[in-house]
Amino acid sequence: MKQVISCLRERGIDVACNVPLADHTTWKIGGPADLLITPNTKVELMEIINILVNHGAFWMVIGKGSNLLVTDKGFRGAVIKLNQALDYARFEGNMIHAGAAYSLIKLAAMASKHGLSGLEFAGGIPGTVGGAVYMNAGASGSDISRIFHSAEVIHETGEVRMLYADELQFAYRHSSLQNHRGVVTEASFQLASQDSESIRQLLNQHKEARLKTQPLPFDCAGSVFRNPPGHYAARLIEQAGLKGTRHGGAEVSTKHANFIMNTGQATASDVLALISRIQEEVHSQFGVHLVPEVIIVGEQ
Numbered sequence: 672m673k674q675v676i677s678c679l680r681e682r683g684i685d686v687a688c689n690v691p692l693a694d695h696t697t698w699k700i701g702g703p704a705d706l707l708i709t710p711n712t713k714v715e716l717m718e719i720i721n722i723l724v725n726h727g728a729f730w731m732v733i734g735k736g737s738n739l740l741v742t743d744k745g746f747r748g749a750v751i752k753l754n755q756a757l758d759y760a761r762f763e764g765n766m767i768h769a770g771a772a773y774s775l776i777k778l779a780a781m782a783s784k785h786g787l788s789g790l791e792f793a794g795g796i797p798g799t800v801g802g803a804v805y806m807n808a809g810a811s812g813s814d815i816s817r818i819f820h821s822a823e824v825i826h827e828t829g830e831v832r833m834l835y836a837d838e839l840q841f842a843y844r845h846s847s848l849q850n851h852r853g854v855v856t857e858a859s860f861q862l863a864s865q866d867s868e869s870i871r872q873l874l875n876q877h878k879e880a881r882l883k884t885q886p887l888p889f890d891c892a893g894s895v896f897r898n899p900p901g902h903y904a905a906r907l908i909e910q911a912g913l914k915g916t917r918h919g920g921a922e923v924s925t926k927h928a929n930f931i932m933n934t935g936q937a938t939a940s941d942v943l944a945l946i947s948r949i950q951e952e953v954h955s956q957f958g959v960h961l962v963p964e965v966i967i968v969g970e971q
C-alpha cells in the first residue's frame with residue numbers, strides 16, 4: 672500500500688489512511704479502510720483505478736453507503752468515494768443526465784420540478800445515482816430499470832464504455848455491474864412529461880408511507896433481506912416473532928421487521944448475529960432462505 676499511497680500523492684490525489692467507514696455508511700457501522708480516496712475529477716478517477724489495478728490493490732467504490740454493512744475489522748484495500756466531481760444533474764427535454772455521486776432523492780425532487788415523471792418511487796431512497804444503478808434500486812412497484820437509458824462506466828481495464836439497458840441485465844435489485852468491477856460515472860434516464868403538481872403529490876404520498884412504516888430516525892440500511900420469490904421478507908420475519916429482537920446495539924425494528932436499527936452502539940458483529948438469527952429462525956419455521964440485500968464487505 673505504501674507504493675500506492677506515494678504514487679497517488681505524487682499525482683496530487685487526495686488519499687487518507689485508516690479511515691473509519693462508520694462515517695461513510697448510513698448504518699454508522701464499520702471498521703477502517705486502509706485507504707479512502709476521493710477523486711476531484713473524472714480524469715483523476717481514471718488515474719486512481721489505473722494505479723490501484725497496476726499495483727494489484729483490492730478496491731471498491733462507494734456512494735452514500737446506504738446499502739453497505741462493513742465489518743468491524745474494516746476493509747483491507749482502497750475505498751473510492753465519489754464526491755463533487757460527479758455530483759451534478761443536467762436536464763435536456765425528457766432526459767436527465769446525472770453524475771454518479773448525485774443524490775437520488777435530490778434527483779427525484781428536481782425531476783418533479785421539471786415536470787418529469789418516472790422517478791417518484793425514488794423520493795425516499797437515500798443513495799447516489801451510481802449506487803442506484805448498480806443495485807437497480809426500487810420501491811412502490813417501480814425501479815431504476817424502468818427509466819434507465821444508459822450509463823458511462825469505467826472498467827478496471829481503464830476502458831470507458833457507454834452501457835445501455837439491455838447490457839445491464841436489470842432484475843430485482845440486480846444489474847450486471849454486480850458481476851464486473853467498474854465504476855459508473857454518469858447515468859441517463861428517460862422520463863415522461865407530466866404536470867409537476869401530480870408528480871409532487873405522488874412523491875409526498877410515498878414519503879408519508881415511508882415515515883409511517885420505516886424506523887427512519889434510526890441509523891439503518893433500508894431492507895436487510897431481499898424478498899424471496901412469492902414472499903415478503905418483512906412478513907416472514909414478523910411472523911417468526913422476531914420484531915424487537917436485539918443483539919448488542921442492533922435491533923430488529925418493531926415498525927418494519929426487515930430493518931435492523933443501530934440503536935446507538937451497534938457493531939457489525941451485532942448486525943451479523945441478528946442476520947444469522949433471522950435466517951435460522953425463518954428457515955426453520957417456513958423453510959425459506961432469506962438472502963441479504965445489503966452488501967457485506969470487509970475483513971471477517
Ligand code: FAD
Pocket residue numbers: 697731732733734735736737738739753771795796797798799800801802803804805806807808809810848853854855856885887891892893894966
Ligand atoms: P452504496 O451503499 O454506497 O453501495 C452499494 C453498492 O453499490 C456497493 O457494492 C458499491 O460498490 C456499489 N456502487 C456505489 N456507487 C457505485 C458506482 N458509482 N459505480 C459502481 N458501483 C457503485 N433501496 C431500494 O432499492 N429501495 C428502497 O426503498 C430503499 N430504501 C431505503 C431506505 C433507507 C432508510 C435506507 C438507509 C436505504 C434504503 N435502500 C433502498 C438501500 C439503498 O439506499 C440503495 O440500495 C441505494 O441504491 C444504495 O446507493 P448508495 O449510493 O448508498 O450505494
